[in-house]
Amino acid sequence: RVEGIPEVIRNGVDGLLCQADSPIDLANQIDKMYCNQESWMEMRRNCREQHRENLSDEAMAKKTAAVYSTML
Numbered sequence: 130r131v132e133g134i135p136e137v138i139r140n141g142v143d144g145l146l147c148q149a150d151s152p153i154d155l156a157n158q159i160d161k162m163y164c165n166q167e168s169w170m171e172m173r174r175n176c177r178e179q180h181r182e183n184l185s186d187e188a189m190a191k192k193t194a195a196v197y198s199t200m201l
Contacts, residue, residue: 137184141168143176 131149140146145162147154162169182188 137179139175139179142172143179144172 130146135146138144138146145158147158162172
């Protein structure tokens with residue numbers, strides 16, 4: 130949970146977030162993911178979809194072009 134990471138990773142949807150500087154929380158999140166393979170696979174699919182739709186080079190270029198388009 131630092132800087133822009135929570136803006137990209139939806140906790141429990143695309144991945145798991147942990148408190149900064151907390152090795153215990155990190156270990157707990159790793160254990161949570163390791164013990165629940167089904168959720169891991171769902172988060173993996175969600176992450177790929179989120180990246181493709183909003184964070185890929187192509188998606189970012191389209192959004193940037195849209196901003197310039199509205200300014201012209």
